[in-house]
Amino acid sequence: MPQYRTQGRIIADILATARDMNTDGQGVGITTLLRRGNVSYTRMSKLIVDLVGAGLLLQEILEKNSRYRISDKGVRFLEAYSQFDEFAQSFGLKL
Amino acid sequence: MAADIAFFENALQFIGAFVAFSIAVVAYKGVRETSSSSMLRLAAAFVFLGTGFVLQGLYGTGSLNSIPGLEFSVATLLLVGMLLQTAGYFFLAFSHVVDVLLSRRVGTLLVLFPIFALSQTSIETVLRSLSFYFILYGVIETALAYSKNKNPNTLMIALGLGLLAAGWWVSLVAPDVALLTLLQLLMKEVGLVALFVPVLRFSFRRPGDLHAPV
Numbered sequence: 502m503p504q505y506r507t508q509g510r511i512i513a514d515i516l517a518t519a520r521d522m523n524t525d526g527q528g529v530g531i532t533t534l535l536r537r538g539n540v541s542y543t544r545m546s547k548l549i550v551d552l553v554g555a556g557l558l559l560q561e562i563l564e565k566n567s568r569y570r571i572s573d574k575g576v577r578f579l580e581a582y583s584q585f586d587e588f589a590q591s592f593g594l595k596l
Numbered sequence: 597m598a599a600d601i602a603f604f605e606n607a608l609q610f611i612g613a614f615v616a617f618s619i620a621v622v623a624y625k626g627v628r629e630t631s632s633s634s635m636l637r638l639a640a641a642f643v644f645l646g647t648g649f650v651l652q653g654l655y656g657t658g659s660l661n662s663i664p665g666l667e668f669s670v671a672t673l674l675l676v677g678m679l680l681q682t683a684g685y686f687f688l689a690f691s692h693v694v695d696v697l698l699s700r701r702v703g704t705l706l707v708l709f710p711i712f713a714l715s716q717t718s719i720e721t722v723l724r725s726l727s728f729y730f731i732l733y734g735v736i737e738t739a740l741a742y743s744k745n746k747n748p749n750t751l752m753i754a755l756g757l758g759l760l761a762a763g764w765w766v767s768l769v770a771p772d773v774a775l776l777t778l779l780q781l782l783m784k785e786v787g788l789v790a791l792f793v794p795v796l797r798f799s800f801r802r803p804g805d806l807h808a809p810v
Contacts, residue, residue, distance in 0.1 A: 588622060
């Protein structure tokens, strides 16, 4: 049975990818986000615009390519998400 | 004996209100932090439940009778209290229903509905039956969730809801037997305490514990 992911879970996965895969400190590209986020290019593009607009992701242009890093606000969101995800799980729910 | 049971029942209503509002506060914080619709439904469920508990507790203590001009509507308020509780249990079940529909797993929903054909004429009995049905559905879904995530908190909630459901069932089948009344009150009491455990864990969590992998 396919595992349904909520919008919140997809956002959390994208932010976690931006946090965990930024090993060289220069951010991650959209290809990495797509591979780990497991959503279509169209949807990912829209999500990235929303996340950058909300201040959860930071966008930088390096050699004509967009790179993304998680912001402090994004880190706080991830912390809150994991906290409330566990609370929702206690009631057998998905966040 | 009857007076003791009535006192215990009223105390239980206010403890229930405290537990329900505590869960609602945490769930509302979750809505603000994550904009989650699941948290919104959980918050709504426990606000309804808490308000229902308060109204029934006030009815039980007779406080409402002492308010001038309110004497004639006390029975209505009791009914509103029960209605709010049923709405709370509905939202609790509804959260699972949304989850079930989204994951296209409608089997348990269809199999369970309706255990209680609405054969009783009394509105109160209908509300009790509906509440029992909603809690029972919540128990089954929470137990199924535990079978997947093996989270001890989920088991605690399933047990708590299970005890609440058992308490409701006893109150439905034997509403006037004193010993069984005491038993169902004890079940509900322990059930409510079990529901409170995740709130306590959430409240006493240290900041360092928040870095769980997402």
